[in-house]
Amino acid sequence: MLKRWLGAAAICCVMIVMMGAGGDPQSRFGKLGHEMMCACSCGQILLECNHVGCPVSPVMINELHAQMDGGASDTLTLHWFAAKYGATVLAAPIRGGFDNVAWIAPMAAFLLATVGVGFLIRVWTVRSGRRVPVSAAGPDVRGDALRERIRRETEY
Numbered sequence: 001m002l003k004r005w006l007g008a009a010a011i012c013c014v015m016i017v018m019m020g021a022g023g024d025p026q027s028r029f030g031k032l033g034h035e036m037m038c039a040c041s042c043g044q045i046l047l048e049c050n051h052v053g054c055p056v057s058p059v060m061i062n063e064l065h066a067q068m069d070g071g072a073s074d075t076l077t078l079h080w081f082a083a084k085y086g087a088t089v090l091a092a093p094i095r096g097g098f099d100n101v102a103w104i105a106p107m108a109a110f111l112l113a114t115v116g117v118g119f120l121i122r123v124w125t126v127r128s129g130r131r132v133p134v135s136a137a138g139p140d141v142r143g144d145a146l147r148e149r150i151r152r153e154t155e156y
Helices: 002-019 025-033 057-069 074-085 097-130 143-153
Strands: none
Touching: 025 057, 025 074, 057 074
């Protein structure tokens, strides 16, 4: 049993270490290129823009190469593109500052809605427990008397 736990822990450690691997410039270029949208208003990721003769994506790709060759960090590069092309060039908001609202607000709204629905169900449950159930047939009428009443009420 201990060997299984140690093996699982070793595999987890290797996976964590390997997730940080890939610091080569090409993988960094691919990561940054997939975090930006093409500014030609096609609505596609920069490195996946398949517009025939797109005038914008080659320019943006060259600018991305220039930023990376200049030694700019990922965040600085994304900020540079957002300043030049507008915030719509970012595929997802950069974490930090006011942009945290774009990450936090949907989750907070979902959690508040879930809590609100739970509270509403709880209130309804408590209210329904206080009520005295009413018989569908009215007063306690049983057997032949009930059949006779049904027959009389359904005659034409």
